[in-house]
Amino acid sequence: MAKKKIPIKEKVRKGNEEYAKENCRILAGKDILCINLMSSPGAGKTTLIEVTREFFGDDYRIAVIEGDLAGNIDEKRLMKSGIPVVQINTVSMCHLNAYMVNEVLEDLPLDDADFIFIENIGNLVCPAGVPLGEDVRVVILAITEGDDKPAKYPVIFHDADAVVINKIDFLRFMDVDVASIEEQIKAINPDASIFKVSAINGDGIGEWADWLAMKKKEKA
Amino acid sequence: MHEVTVTQDILEKALDAAKVNNAKAITKIRIKVGDFTGFDPGCISFYFELMAKDTIAEGAVLEFEKIPLSLNCSACDLTFTPEDFPLSFACPACGNTRNRLVSGKELSVEDMEIDV
Numbered sequence: 001m002a003k004k005k006i007p008i009k010e011k012v013r014k015g016n017e018e019y020a021k022e023n024c025r026i027l028a029g030k031d032i033l034c035i036n037l038m039s040s041p042g043a044g045k046t047t048l049i050e051v052t053r054e055f056f057g058d059d060y061r062i063a064v065i066e067g068d069l070a071g072n073i074d075e076k077r078l079m080k081s082g083i084p085v086v087q088i089n090t091v092s093m094c095h096l097n098a099y100m101v102n103e104v105l106e107d108l109p110l111d112d113a114d115f116i117f118i119e120n121i122g123n124l125v126c127p128a129g130v131p132l133g134e135d136v137r138v139v140i141l142a143i144t145e146g147d148d149k150p151a152k153y154p155v156i157f158h159d160a161d162a163v164v165i166n167k168i169d170f171l172r173f174m175d176v177d178v179a180s181i182e183e184q185i186k187a188i189n190p191d192a193s194i195f196k197v198s199a200i201n202g203d204g205i206g207e208w209a210d211w212l213a214m215k216k217k218e219k220a
Numbered sequence: 221m222h223e224v225t226v227t228q229d230i231l232e233k234a235l236d237a238a239k240v241n242n243a244k245a246i247t248k249i250r251i252k253v254g255d256f257t258g259f260d261p262g263c264i265s266f267y268f269e270l271m272a273k274d275t276i277a278e279g280a281v282l283e284f285e286k287i288p289l290s291l292n293c294s295a296c297d298l299t300f301t302p303e304d305f306p307l308s309f310a311c312p313a314c315g316n317t318r319n320r321l322v323s324g325k326e327l328s329v330e331d332m333e334i335d336v
């Protein structure tokens with residue numbers, strides 16, 4: 001038996017990149033801004049989508065791809081608000097990938113949408129490295145998670161276009177240093193837009209919605 | 221956990237290349253992994269051992285080349301590896317925090333050794 005060394009030189013997850021590009025291509029012709037929404041479980045992704053849709057009213061139409069390990073709780077929630085939504089179940093996988101998104105993308109009413117939100121799996125680690133074909137990457141951080149998360153999970157913050165600091169209404173009950181959260185984000189990623197909001201009572205949602213509208217104009 | 225999918229990808233790439241080269245066994249696979257990917261080589265090796273069972277890659281050694289996180293300062297053009305990563309990405313020369321990623325996000329299968 002002879003030994004032999006063979007070159008491979010191939011990127012791992014090259015397949016994902018190709019599907020991400022394909023998703024981009026599908027959306028490019030549609031005048032849609034696609035948002036990859038990432039956070040730890042329960043930081044308020046679905047609530048932010050609901051309140052954003054409420055804020056937009058008749059100005060913009062949104063559609064949603066929901067990612068969860070199991071079930072369709074969030075899908076049902078959004079359907080109640082009349083939002084077109086498809087649910088992906090990843091079973092055991094800790095992030096969505098571009099192939100999964102590609103499979104359902106055209107089930108959404110792409111000709112009648114201005115924004116597509118992709119609610120990623122609740123996780124501050126794994127979704128960071130897996131592009132889905134989105135235009136903007138948004139990380140939500142709830143102040144109830146504590147004020148050290150950007151420093152502890154830098155990768156996801158480094159690549160974010162915006163960070164939404166949510167549950168600001170909890171400041172009444174909790175001693176959280178929001179200025180420090182902002183400093184940590186800026187140290188890692190000085191160009192990220194930062195919004196302080198309460199998705200429950202609507203505080204700060206105006207600036208966030210304006211930013212989305214601006215990004216959409218920039219793309220078009 | 222997310223190492224499962226990349227390990228699957230690594231194994232598939234190795235098995236594909238093995239087939240093309242009529243390999244009887246894969247003995248070593250060389251992988252480049254960037255410090256800024258969040259992928260843990262130990263974790264990849266662990267899953268690989270499970271997944272490669274009963275394939276010709278069973279028992280293959282995974283050899284990792286770690287690529288440091290390297291940034292290029294957009295103010296003074298210095299290329300550097302942040303010292304107290306992950307707490308600061310500031311340029312050690314001028315303190316600027318705007319930068320471009322030069323390396324650290326690599327994940328690739330470089331080459332492998334086979335028995336033919």
Ligand SMILES: Nc1nc2c(ncn2[C@@H]2O[C@H](COP(=O)(O)OP(=O)(O)OP(=O)(O)O)[C@@H](O)[C@H]2O)c(=O)[nH]1
Nearest residue numbers: 040041042043044045046047122166167198199200
């Ligand atoms: N007080 C307060 N509660 C909030 C706020 N935003 C979300 N919540 C609550 O936090 C809980 C989780 O919110 P979700 O929107 O379901 O969070 P999620 O990130 O979609 O959660 P997963 O999809 O399970 O990862 C719910 O009970 C929300 O009502 C907020 O700004 N303030």
Ligand SMILES: [Mg+2]
Nearest residue numbers: 045046074119
């Ligand atoms: Mg949700």
Ligand SMILES: [Zn+2]
Nearest residue numbers: 293296311314
């Ligand atoms: Zn500098």
